[in-house]
Amino acid sequence: QSALTQPPSASGSPGQSVTISCTGTSSDVGGYNYVSWYQQHPGKAPKLMIYEVSKRPSGVPDRFSGSKSGNTASLTVSGLQAEDEADYYCSSYAGSNNFYVFGTGTKVTVL
């Protein structure tokens, strides 16, 4: 069961946008609309930010948006704020053998 591939780091200035990619295969990201994204601040539990590719849970700012094209999903954070500095993990359903897989994680820095 291989982890989904994310860039190790991404950055942007306050007010700018940053996009994080999450690359899998046709057996996970590309095969199902079950991609989700989590934000994790140091020492804290992950927080669900996006589920089912582009849906936002109640309380998550609309600055966070998700999309998918083929085997790659993306998370965009618009209007970057200092509190957006965190690690971000994607995840996906991976079929009836592997079930669920996380991405390698991306550290977002607000410059």
Added chain:
Amino acid sequence: QLQLQESGPGLVKPSETLSLTCTVSGGSISSSSYYWGWIRQPPGKGLEWIGSIYYSGSTYYNPSLKSRVTISVDTSKNQFSLKLSSVTAADTAVYYCARQGLGYCSGGSCYSTSWYFDLWGRGTLVTVSS
């Protein structure tokens, strides 16, 4: 509101069995239709899904851990538990319990219809060392 809390030993010896319990408060495991899961994170590393369980006892396991993992549910105590056998230093991690999405049962089998975790416990660090 619904809360999850992990509990269990913080130190386990190599080759022994790691045992953790997640207590759900503010709601009933058995009256809902959610799956409940375990996820771990080694220090400084990424997240790894361990497995999930429905209130009926139906389970999904990470195939890479399946031979060592048992997840069970005790609806009378509103708890679900994790056992990981034959641990090594590589099993040292923060272990999280979390609520997964909805599931259903049909024809004697149960299935998850939602693959994301929307509510997490704070996590508990388990160190494997002699």
